[in-house]
Amino acid sequence: MSKGSIAVLTSGGDAPGMNAVVRAVVRSGINKGFDVLGIKRGYRGLLNKDFIEMDLRSVTNIISSGGTILYTARSLEFKTPEGIKKAAQNCLEMGVKGVVVVGGDGSFMGARALSDAGVPCIGIPGTIDNDIACSEYTVGFDTAMNTAMEMVDKIRDTSQSHDRCSVVEVMGRRCGDIALQTGISCGATAILVPEVPYDIERDVIARIIETKEYGKQHFIIVVAEGVGGSVDLAKYIEKRTGIESRATILGHVQRGGSPTLRDRLVASQMGYEAVKLLAEGKSKRVVAMKNGKIVDYDITEALDMKRVFDTELFNIAKTISM
Ligand code: F6P
Numbered sequence: 162m163s164k165g166s167i168a169v170l171t172s173g174g175d176a177p178g179m180n181a182v183v184r185a186v187v188r189s190g191i192n193k194g195f196d197v198l199g200i201k202r203g204y205r206g207l208l209n210k211d212f213i214e215m216d217l218r219s220v221t222n223i224i225s226s227g228g229t230i231l232y233t234a235r236s237l238e239f240k241t242p243e244g245i246k247k248a249a250q251n252c253l254e255m256g257v258k259g260v261v262v263v264g265g266d267g268s269f270m271g272a273r274a275l276s277d278a279g280v281p282c283i284g285i286p287g288t289i290d291n292d293i294a295c296s297e298y299t300v301g302f303d304t305a306m307n308t309a310m311e312m313v314d315k316i317r318d319t320s321q322s323h324d325r326c327s328v329v330e331v332m333g334r335r336c337g338d339i340a341l342q343t344g345i346s347c348g349a350t351a352i353l354v355p356e357v358p359y360d361i362e363r364d365v366i367a368r369i370i371e372t373k374e375y376g377k378q379h380f381i382i383v384v385a386e387g388v389g390g391s392v393d394l395a396k397y398i399e400k401r402t403g404i405e406s407r408a409t410i411l412g413h414v415q416r417g418g419s420p421t422l423r424d425r426l427v428a429s430q431m432g433y434e435a436v437k438l439l440a441e442g443k444s445k446r447v448v449a450m451k452n453g454k455i456v457d458y459d460i461t462e463a464l465d466m467k468r469v470f471d472t473e474l475f476n477i478a479k480t481i482s483m
Pocket of ligand 1: 174288289290332333334386416
C-alpha cells in the first residue's frame, strides 16, 4: 500500500545533474513505498498545480542528460504570503506529504516558507556556481568547470597561434569557484574573483609583463562573472602592454551538457538522502556535502552559514602561473 505522495521540483538556474537528482528521488521514493509526483517549472508549477505522475520508467535514460526534464522558472507570486498559502493548499489537495526542492539559496528560502506552511520540504544544492555555504559541493559544478576548461583550452590554441592575450569570463555571480578551479586547470596567468579585491596594475598588467620576461608569449586571464568587465579589461591590457587582446564571455554554454560522473554520483546520493529524510518524517532540511560525506542541516542554519573562499588554492594559482 502506498504511503502517500511526495513531489520533486527543480528551481532557479538549471544545472547539469538535476535530472540525475530527479531520477534518484523518483526511484528512492518508489522504493520506500511513496507515489512520486514531478512538479513542472518549480514553484510556479506548484501554484498552477502542474503536477505529473512519475513512475520508475519515467526517469529512464535521464541520468546522462543536461537541463531538467521538470523545467525551471522563477515565481514572484510564490514569494508572497498568499502564494505560499496557495502552494501549501495545492499540496494538500494533491495529497503531497513532502517536497524535494533542487536549487540554490533562493529556492531554499521558498522551501523553508513552504515547510512553515505545513508541507515538509528538503533542499538539495543544485547550481553550477558552487555558491551554497553549507555544502562544499553543488550539483552541476563539476560539469560546468569541465565545459569551461574545454572552452579555454580551445581559446588557448588560437591565442597561442597569434601571441595574444585572451580574457575569458566564466559564470559565477557571487562566487569565484568556477574561475579559480578552471583558471588553475588551464594555466591562467591571472584569475579575478569577486571574493578577493584586486588591483589591475598589480594583479594583471604586472603579471603579464613579468611572465613575458620569463618567455611567455600568450596569456590567459580568467575573470568571474561577478567581477565582469572582461571586454574593457582586454582593451586595457592591449593598451598597457601592446599585446593584442581578445575577450570571450562563455555564458550559458557552461550550464548545459551531459553531467560528469561526479555530478551524476553526487546527484544520486543527495536525491536518495532527501527521500530518506522525508521518510523519517524530517522537514526543513538541506542535504549537503561535508568532507566528502553527505550530511544535512536545518535550512535556516544552512542559509545563515557564510561561504569560505579557498584562499590557499588561490595562492597556489598565483605561485604556479608563471
Ligand atoms: O546560478 C547560476 C548562474 O548561471 C550564474 O552563474 C549566473 O550569474 C546566473 O545563473 C545567470 O542566470 P540567468 O540564466 O537567469 O541569466
